[in-house]
Amino acid sequence: MDERxxxxxIQLLEYHQKLLLKLVxxxxxxxxKLIIEKGISEQEVKNFFKLCEEMCKKMEAQKAEGFVYFSPLFDEFSTSLPLTLQTEEVIQACLSQNLFESLMLDFKKYI
Known part of the structure; x- marks a missing residue:
């Protein structure tokens, strides 16, 4: 194993240790918990939050245009997740932690 x-x-372990302290x-x-269990890096989590913010904006714009079905957004969300995460478990975890609640409630309909 090289230094890089x-x-x-080490950085992943430090990040997960910070999350574990919050869990205590x-x-x-x-x-x-999901981040730690699946070995997700801090950068992947930042990318996830950025994705959710973009999805929220897209959904708001679509709702303003009168859209009521958001399966294309759901599909885009699902395919943009890290491979180690499953869409259903992410949605459930976000809802239980009140993260992007409106978005996740709409996405939950497509599970």
Whole structure:
């Protein structure tokens, strides 16, 4: 294992350790648990939050135009997730942690 790979693993462990400390105080942080369980990196989580923010904006724009079905957005969301995450578990974890609640409630209809 080279130094770069070792550094990445240390950074991942440090990130997961921060999440674990938050879990000690609030064991109901299901999304944080999911991140740790699936070995998701901090950058992947940042990308996920950015994706959700973009999806929220797109959904708001579509709702303003009168759209009522959002399956294309749901499909885009699903295919943009890291491969280790399944759409249903992400939606459930986000809802339990009140993350992007409106978006996840709409997406839950397509599971």
């Amino acid at each position: 790979e070792l550094l990445k693993r 105080n609030n064991p109901k942080l299901e999304f944080n």
